Amino acid sequence: MARIVVIGAGMGAMTAAARLAVAGHRVVVYERGGTYGGALGGVERDGFAFDTGPGLLQLPAVYRDLFVKTGKEPLEKCVELSQVEPAVRHVFADGTTADLPNASRAGVGTALDAALGAGAGAHWSAFMNRAREAWDRTRRPLLEEPLWPNWEVLAAREPYPAVPHKRLLRRERRAATLGEIGELELGGDPRLVALLEQFALAHGLDPRTTPASAAVLPYMEQTFGVWSVRGGLRALARAVYERCLARRVEFVFDTAVARVVEKDGRAAGVELADGTVEDADFVVAGVAPTALAGLLPGGAPRAAEDVPARSGTASRLTVLLALSGARPQGTPHRTVVHTADRQDELDRLFGERRGLPASPTVTVLRPDDEGLTPDAAHEAVTLTVTVPAGLEVTAADVDRVIARAETAVPDLRDRLLWHEVRTPADIAEATGADGGAVPAPALAAADGALLHPSNSTRLPGLFAVGGWSHPGGGLPHAGMSGTLVAGLIVEGPEFRGSQ
Ligand SMILES: Cc1cc2nc3c(=O)[nH]c(=O)nc-3n(C[C@H](O)[C@H](O)[C@H](O)COP(=O)(O)OP(=O)(O)OC[C@H]3O[C@@H](n4cnc5c(N)ncnc54)[C@H](O)[C@@H]3O)c2cc1C
Structure with missing residues (x-):
């Protein structure tokens, strides 16, 4: 039995x-805050x-597997999961709306034809067929296996x-970025482009530079679906915490951990903020890279x-709205209100003029869950907007986000009891x-950007876990990390991934 210290x-x-x-x-977790879950507050x-x-x-499936492997009660016994239907309502800049069904690629095609006009569904479906190839080529190395030592292969190869595409009087072009897929492969419909690019924006990525391999993001959502958790995602964090307690994790x-202790060239424990040293055979750090570098005498822990x-x-601005009045029957769980000015939004988020866009894309969540209201x-309505990391949010910014959400909740101002902001x-x-940066999932190509x-580091015995290490940010990805x-510690460096 090894003694293992987990940071965070x-x-x-x-x-x-x-x-x-x-x-x-024997596992002990040191958390600098007063609760578990980190970003899942x-x-x-x-x-x-x-x-x-x-x-x-x-x-x-990532968390289902965790619950199967760590106890008798499956995930569904510990939290109530439901597939939301529709998966999402899109409100495009021209006012068109499209309700996309959950986990039905054929259904999405039909819905797009109905909402955007005949042919839209075929363009999207053809794109999703290609996205499937990218998924098949990267699923194992990017989700299920430790990062390859020759990761340059993943960095160089566009899956x-x-x-x-033949262009008049121009040379043949192939889409190298998500933005170029939108430009070249979606029939010139700006609404399909907005639908596609929203998958980059929601992860804090610039579609103009995000590699075409990001096609796996819409593929994942539209093939495997999106799920709500009764009581909110925080209930999932609680269930994982309780599973840890049941397995005697302390x-x-x-x-706070102040330092990783190094002895004879390997991680030998941690020093806590009060100076106490806790010995360990392995240290697992679930913190951001700059935070981890600060915990090591030699700085960066990378090979x-x-x-x-x-x-x-990129970070997020979240506005929590307490409304009087019942949630209307048939309200979609999630509505994406798209920007009216794509160029301004991309410039504000990723260019020189960093700030909240004039008309930001807003995701409006309206869960059908009586446990969330008195x-x-x-x-209870939640608005989320992708913003530059470190943005100092003003009252005018918040007002602009609420104004955008009125497209999805027209009587919002009359019903608003109070709101809170998370910056x-x-x-x-x-x-x-x-800066409150939120990590994006790992993606192939783009020279490894x-x-x-x-997950292994140059310091034997020290491992990195969570959204800032392989395979990157997002709940399923963090679970996979x-x-x-665990596989690398239990089975050793020859561990080649979960089956
Ligand atoms: C507003 C918002 C929206 C998001 N939306 C999505 C989404 O739609 N889909 C999705 O999949 N993902 C989303 N994410 C990202 C997702 O929540 C995270 O990628 C995921 O929770 C993984 O977290 P993690 O394991 O990296 O740990 P984190 O949540 O980053 O937690 C790190 C923990 O380490 C602790 N810590 C740090 N330093 C120390 C120290 N020195 N000593 C002890 N403890 C320390 C911190 O207090 C914290 O508890 C979102 C995140 C945010 C904030």
Whole structure:
């Protein structure tokens, strides 16, 4: 039995902790905050409850597997999952709306034809067929296996199949970025382009530079579906925490790790903020790369041949709305209100003029869950906007976001009882990531710009877990990183991934 110290109680870290405890190790988690979950926070006030992190779950299979492998009660016994229907309503800049069904690629095609005109569905379906190829080529190396030592192969090779496009008087072109897929392969419909690019924006990525391999993001959502958790995603964090406790993982809250202790060239424990040293055979760090570098005497913990650690550039602004009046029957769980000015939005988020766009794309979540409101005569609504990391949010910014949401909730102003705001600074507080940056999932190609450092580090005995290490950010990805780290510790460096 090894003694293992885990730094941070985020989702990646807790997934690793539960799996390591089940393998017979003694696991202690040190969390600098007062609760578990990291980015998966929650707010409760006046009988309302809100998630302050993600509001919907993709690929629940990752957490299903965790629950099967760590105890008798399956995930569905511990949290109530339901597929939301429709998966999403899109409100495009021209006022057109499209309700897309959940986990039905054929249904999405039909819905797009009905909403955008005949042919839209065929363009989208042909794109999704190509996206499937990218998914098939990258699923294992990007989700299920430790980062390849020769990761340059993933960095160099674009898995999205090339479609040559003849342009008048111009040379043949192939889409290398998500933006170019929109330009070349979706029949010139700006609404389909907006639909596609929203998958990049929602992960804090610039579609103009995000590689075509990001086609796996819409593929994942439209093939495997999106799920809500009764009581909010915070209930998933609680279930994973409780599973850890059931497996005798020990949690020490309000206790920051100040330093990773190195002895004879390997990680030998941690020093806590009060100077106490806790010995360990292995240390698992579930924190952002800059935070981890600060915990090591030699700075960056990466092997020379590893993907370089990066700080993210995008964060989120979240506005929690407590409304009087019942949620109308048939309201979609999620509505995306698209920007009216794509160029301004991209410039503001990723260009020189950083700030909140004039008309930001807003995701409006209106869960059908009586556990989130004082009674059936109230509604809890959450607005999320991608913003630059470090953005100092003003009252005018918040007002602009609320105004955009009125497209999805027309009587919002009359019904508003109060609102609360979660800024990038609040995310930084919850996770420790600089500027409240939120990590994106790992993606192939783009010279490795969207790969994340490996879970093993140059310091033997020290492993990195969570959204800032392979396979990157997002709930399923963080869960997979926990699986990989547990595999690397239990089975050793020859571990080649979950089956
Ligand atoms: C607003 C928002 C919206 C999001 N939306 C989505 C979405 O739609 N879909 C999706 O899949 N993902 C989304 N994410 C991202 C997702 O929540 C994370 O990628 C996921 O939760 C993984 O977290 P993690 O394991 O990296 O740990 P984190 O959540 O980053 O937690 C790190 C933990 O480590 C602790 N810590 C840091 N330093 C120390 C230290 N020195 N000592 C002890 N403890 C320390 C922190 O206090 C924190 O608890 C969103 C995130 C946010 C904030």
